Structures are given as structure tokens and as C-alpha cells.
Amino acid sequence: MTTFTIGTRGSALATTQTGTVADALAELSGLTAHTTLVKTEGDVTSGSLAQLGGTGVFAAALRVALMEGRCDLAVHSLKDLPTQQPAGLSIAATPPRVDVRDALCARDGLTLEELPAGSTIGTGSPRRSAQLKYARPDLQIVDIRGNVGTRLGRVKGSPEQADDGGVGRDAQGDLDAVVLAAAGLERLGLQAHITQYLDPTVMLPAPGQGSLAVECRSEALAEDTALNRALAELDDDATRLAVTAERGLLARLEAGCAAPIGALATLEADVLALDAVVCAPDGSDVIRRRATTTEVTDAGAAALGVALAEQLLREGAAELAGL
Template sequence: MAGRTFRIGTRGSRLALAQTDLAIAALRRARPELSYEVVVIRTRGDRDRRTPLSQMGGRGAFVAELEQALLRGEIDIAVHSLKDLPSRPAPGLTVAAVPVRDDPRDCLVSRDGRRLESLPAGARVGTGSPRRAAQLRALRPDLEVVEIRGNVDTRVRKALEGEMEAVVLALAGLSRLGMADRVAQVFAPEEMLPAPGQGAIALETREDDAAAVALCAAADHPGARACVAAERAFEARFGGGCNAVVAALAVAEDDGLWLRGLAAAPSADAFFRGEARGPLERAEALGEALAEELLRRGAGALQPRG
């Protein structure tokens, strides 16, 4: 490993580069003597800002090119927003580290700082997430939920310039970009349960690159990894993907994990919620068990069709 320069692959957006800086800082804390080079790769999701993600293969639109670059040996480590990774890993690749997680909650940015309950009936609220849209409809069925694309800066601008009354975004993304002062409201998990893995960064490597796997492992946070493992196992049982209205949040407690999960119809006509507790070392089993409970209660009818 000594003398090797590790090539870190990332998307080119301002948020992706900020997350890559955080990832490299975690790697440097673990192995300050090593060298790192940032390699920017444009993904399909970056090139096409107009087509709805549901028509582009879901969240994979942001990760496929990075994973292909890994498999071709053009980069050694790929940095992802963990919530963008499909719930099942690509063959030959592994999530080698989940560093310390940022705040996983969703938030509202509005033109005049209004909270959701203060928006007028019929107000247009933007989101590119079916999960957020369904929960918005449940909270305020009198609003018009509008699908939007674009990076964080673009979405915030749509609200501040009046194209719509408000937008819903991940709090972690705004914080990483130094835009937390734009937040009008942070949603409690009871109001809007986050996406599995939201707020976490994933470092992905080739399974057979022992040096890269070992380097990333030094930056891994066991508590964050256990939480996202439970959330992603819950999601995987429903099929995952951008069209699945599935949400989950696990919190590490002194004696284990507390997992909350949700499956809903995109129209918000049907919601299934549940929670479970268990040991950290059984994180995936906990997620699978909670999903099975919701499926037994009828959530199976909500699964996306292939």
C-alpha cells in the first residue's frame, strides 16, 4: 500500500465533491501518509437533468458509471451518497466503509421561510422523490406536489425565486454545502421518515483490491454501518429502487438498534408503518424481519411491478 496513489472517483456536482472531501478527510485521518487523487466522472443522472429518475432506471442513474470505472480499474474507490446505491451491490464490488453519518432527516426550504403547515392550500411543493411526495400528500393533501430534477442549488433556487412555494431536500446535503441557513423546517422522523441510508456516505471498492478494502475499513464507523445495513435490508425486501415508496431509519442505542420502517402507496392512500429493536450484529436480520411484518399486514400489494 505504501507509495500507492489511490484514485477516488466521484460525480462532479458541488455536493458530490463536498462529500468526496469529507471521505478523503476520513481516509487521511486513518492513513495520512498515503496519496489521494480525485477523478471526476459524469453519470447519466448528471447529464440528463430533465427525464424523471423513474424513467432512467432509478437511483442507478447516479452510480452505474462510477461502478463501471471501478470494475475497469480506472479508479480505486468510488464515493457515493449511500441512499443512491441500489440495495443489492453490483457483482465484484463491495461497500468497504460507511464513515460517520450526518443528520439523516429531510427538510423544507420555502420562499419566505414558512413551515409546511403555514403554506397556503394549493401551494406547489417540489421533490424528485416518490417517498417524500407520498409523505407530503399524507401531511398536506391540499398541496400540489410537483416533480423536480436538478442539483441542490437548482432546487433551492426554484423555491427562493418563486417557481414553487417550497422544496423538500435532505438536510445533510444542504449542510455539506453550507446552505443550512436556507432551511425553514426540519421534519421529525414521525412526520417524514428518511430514505434508507440518507445522510451517509459510502466508499465502494473492488472486492479483490485488498489494499483499498483495508484502507476504507480504517474509515468505517460500525454504528453508522449497522444502521444503514438494517435500513437497506428493509428496503431490499420490497425490491428497492426509486419507484418503491419505502422509508427507513435506524438509530444506534446503548443496547442495540431501533429501526422504524414505512411502505406506502405513491398516492398516499395506504401506509404501513412499524418498528423493531435488536442487536447491532443482527442489523440485516432486523431490517428483513420488520419488512416481513409489514408484508404480512398487507404491504405486499404496494410492491413495484417489474
């Protein structure tokens, strides 16, 4: 084996993320990396989607390509992956996590605190919407869709951004601000649009935010190959433990990536800490709790997530968030 193939979606963010992983694995393995574009619609049959158990169409298309052998690896934004792993596929590596925070991109350089009452903020995330409403109930939250360029173009005074193949732009300059993941903006070199990084004390990120997942066929991991050795080297222990705890919480709450739930785990010395928030969709109330463990193993991280989820459920999280 002298080459390997990574499947990618066609958006600018997806190809940038995939390229970063491909370059790292090529350097670590000495192999040549090739990327192949995987369409998110059209080439995905209903049978394949059913086999994947209702996975979102973007992840499903890449996973079908993996199972059919059209690529050796797929790179996902971990926060977009369902917590249930499909049979026959494994997450082979979680590269070092980048910025976990959400970012405010506002007109005139304004911060969340400085936005006037009645200002409009765009987001397509119930988690962000609920936490924004809780922090600033006097703002108007507008549901938006589209790729990063489209969303940035919605901010008043923002220079028009190039579309990258996502949902088409239907408005320009009609909002006072938008909220996006800092990691995506930074990966695309668009951090100049950020007017404020939102501290996790104000807005907890989505489980897995800022992290990538490199997925492969499970059977391929059993082999001692240059690619598998490179994947093991690319995998970051602290990142894997953190996202295992976060996704363990999400799985126990039986909530999808669109639920009004935030979670962030951090590893310091020999203690893994997990912060979580469950919100009423209208932002009227939140339950925010923290738990820690000194069992810094994959099993310990998963157990930490489950334990904190159990506490949240006992305190009414399901009723609050409508889970």
C-alpha cells in the first residue's frame, strides 16, 4: 500500500478539514494521500441510509462510501456525528482539538453585551439560540441556514462572501450578528469576522465541537500498516477522553446534535471535568452542572458522561428541554 484515499464533502470547510488530516497522515505514514469528492445526495441509496439507522445525510454519504470501499477514510466534524456508531465502522483517530468556543460575528465590532436591545442574531442551532435567549432575552434570534460564507453575508456591513456549494443566499446584510463555531472560521481563515469569542461560561459548545473524527472500516484497523500507525500517532489522548465524556452524556440523554444541550470536558493533571447545560428551547431556564473523575480512561470518560446525564435527568432535564 503506497497510497490512501480520504472521502470528503464538497464544502470549503469540509475540504479544508480533510486536507489538513490528509497532509498530517501522509507525513506520518510516508504514503501518498488522495481525496475523493463524495456527493451528499443522489449517489446515496435509500437502502444504504436505512442500514445506517437514520444518520444525517452528510455523514451517511461518507459512511456509505467507506463501506463500499470507495475511500479508506472519512473526516467528519465530530459535533455533527450521531452518538451511535454504525456496525463495521470505527473512529480511528481524533486529532488534537482546536478552539471549542462559539464566536459572535457582529456589525460594527460589537460584543454580545454591547448589542442594543432588539438586535437580530442569526443561528440555526437550538443550543445557541437557547443560550443566547437566556443571556440576552431582549435580543431577537433569527433561524438561518447556509454555509459559512452565506451566514457571514447576512451581517450588516459584512463584505459579500463567496458561496461554497451550500444553501444559496437569500438575504444580504439583514442581521446585526450571527454566531458560528470559532473552529470553522479559523480553519477557513475568516477569523477577522469574529468580534467576540463567547466564553463557555456564557455559551457551552456542542459536544465534540472543535474536534474532528477520522473514520475507517473496523476490519482495516486490525492490520499493522503504515496508515494505521499514522492514525494511532494522530490520535490525541486528551481530545479523545474529552469528547468521549461529552458524547457519553449526549447519548444517555438520548438527544441528537440539534438538542438544546451544551457540554465541554477538560483534562487537567489527572482529573477529567465535564460541564453540561440543558436549556429550555425558549431560553427561559437552564440547568447547568459539573462532574469530575480521576479515572482518566475511555471507560472512565464515558461513565462520567453517563453519570452527569443521570443527574441532569433526575433534576428535570428531559422535561425542560423537551427531550
